[in-house]
Amino acid sequence: MKETEKPEKGNQIIEEAAQAEYKYGFVTDIETEVIPKGLDEDVVRRISSLKGEPEWLLEFRLKAYRHWLTLKAPTWGHVHVPEINYQDISYYAAPRKKKEAKEIDPELKKTFDKLGIPLEEQMRLSGMAVDAVMDSVSVKTTYRERLAELGVIFCSMSEAVKDYPDLVRKYLGKVVPYTDNFYAALNSAVFSDGSFVYIPKGVRCPMELSTYFRINAAQTGQFERTLIVADDDAYVSYLEGCTAPMRDENQLHAAIVEIIVEDRAEVKYSTVQNWYPGDKDGKGGIYNLVTKRGLCRGDHSKLSWTQVETGSAITWKYPSCVLKGDHSVGEFYSVALTNNWQEADTGTKMIHLGKNSTSTIVSKGISAGHSQNSYRGMVKVAPQATGCRNFTQCDSLLLSDTSGAHTFPVIEVGNDTSVVEHEATTSKINEDQIFYCNQRGISTEDAVGLIVNGYAKEVMSKLPMEFAVEAQKLLSVSLEGAVG
């Protein structure tokens, strides 16, 4: 009899959810150039020479490497990153290019087609410029010529180093120095590729720029680096997506994103993170250990982070804003969903240095299965930064008795003319809501998807249209029936 089966039903649904397949877990069979496992100064030199880099960049890498050797991996996060053997990872993997071919390998194109990433410029309807990064290198950047007419630079980091060395040198490592933290130092030493964006003065970038990251090769780490510069009065909206094959071993992803926003400029940075989260027993999955930070250097500058995090075995990231300019604005909108044995420790830092700077934080955590989901945030107002304003809303939704939701907020206010607000709620999914949906003919799985999407709506509504639909589906799929 249905009515008596409630607890069993819950478990069964969780099991089904756990077995829900990760859609992007396929492996592309493509010839890959991989340098042998291990890390030392020679490997750093080898990466640099493979990429034909100038001397100053090699120096930057070597300094970072030497500094990294002095550091220990941070342990303060509410996540359990096991001891990683950094000698057991290959630091460079690149899809091998056929010599005379100008076009990209059809296998690669197929991979990105399968992921729904348009690499063909004739797909103009999609209205999005894409930089596709497979393993360590950028595969193709679309729409470059059209953007160049406006003076917008959108290319892979490797190309930027070759074609715009002065710009790269001027900004690289200025927001996230290699001394910042363990993973940032590692990335600075071995980063392979990533995207570079420069929006010149007064230009509104007419299309969404997007980087799509894909880890394909086994036993490699991905260390990409993104640098975005919006000069005075410029505007750009930038999207980042990521997936990886299902593998039993864990893979390391330690990226850096640096953003510089000048006077009255605005940058919107949106992420839909769907790295392979591991299987239902917590085996495999990506360690996503990422440093993302933006510097609102100009007066009246604005930086907005929006993230929907459903993937990765472990997530450790805090997209932050350093609000240096007077009247600068920082925003952080986040949905982090964890299921099975996933662990996420994510949040933001809003550092108010400029007068009358304002920041908004909206964080929605959703925990299912045996997962642990933490919000960690810092709001800091410097003594000279008078008249600042922060509003933080931090909500947690628990979908199972075996999952955890945690909040670690830190607030430091250095003057008495600033106002900082923090609101927090924790709730369980409501059985009355589910039954109401059931009675209208909506299954429990679909009901949970609806309710969770409703709960996350405030954040989802900040995503660009094309991404929002994708992200909604992702939330429902990642949850499939995870109610317990």
Add this chain to the structure above:
Amino acid sequence: MLVIKDLQASIEDKQILKGINLTVKPGEVHAIMGPNGSGKSTLSAVLTGNPAYTVTGGSVEFYGKDLLALSPEDRAHEGLFLSFQYPVEIPGVSMVNFMRTALNEKRKYFGQDPLSAADFLKLMREKRAIVQLDNKLASRAVNEGFSGGEKKRNEIFQMAMLEPKLSILDETDSGLDIDALRIVASGVNTLKSKDNATIVITHYQRLLDYIKPDFVHVLYKGRIVMSAGPELALELEEKGYDWIKEQVDSQQ
């Protein structure tokens, strides 16, 4: 369409329904009345498959199918609808999204293609007019910030959208002012046909002035203790339930 035989049910080991017998045929309106705590709402919850209740005996057939063996959503697909006494708020989920999911799930159950967005919106416009809800309804979150009257009208709107065979109105009149009551009742009457049936659960005669029952049943201590025509409701309005309670209690 509905045959309930000796239905018994409990919640948290407390026996609430102690043997309900009731048969409903297409085109009929049945009113179930009774004092507080007699099991009226439990009956609607058990029929619709609310997992908080446990069926401990008896059977329910709905168009020949074993209703109790179906999941709550399949009962809905088969044509059972409950107008909730306390409609639930679902923040952030728009009515249009909610109803579209519900309707398309039902279509899927019967092997039909989903309704196109245009057709769906047209249908929604038609149906909300029945209960005088305005065009803001589509974008509002399910019951969130609705007044008491709006919530009940929203229930009847959903009933109109889903076109159930059997509707249970659980104290739909509670918390309604006289104007809202008229709107709700006229909505229910508009939807009435010879092929569908309605069970009206209520304390008061008031609603039955607008929705005319063919049969009136009195539920007391988990059993139907009296069944008669519409005149019984008037008698109850006048005399209260005490005389029935005394009659039943003295028999035990």
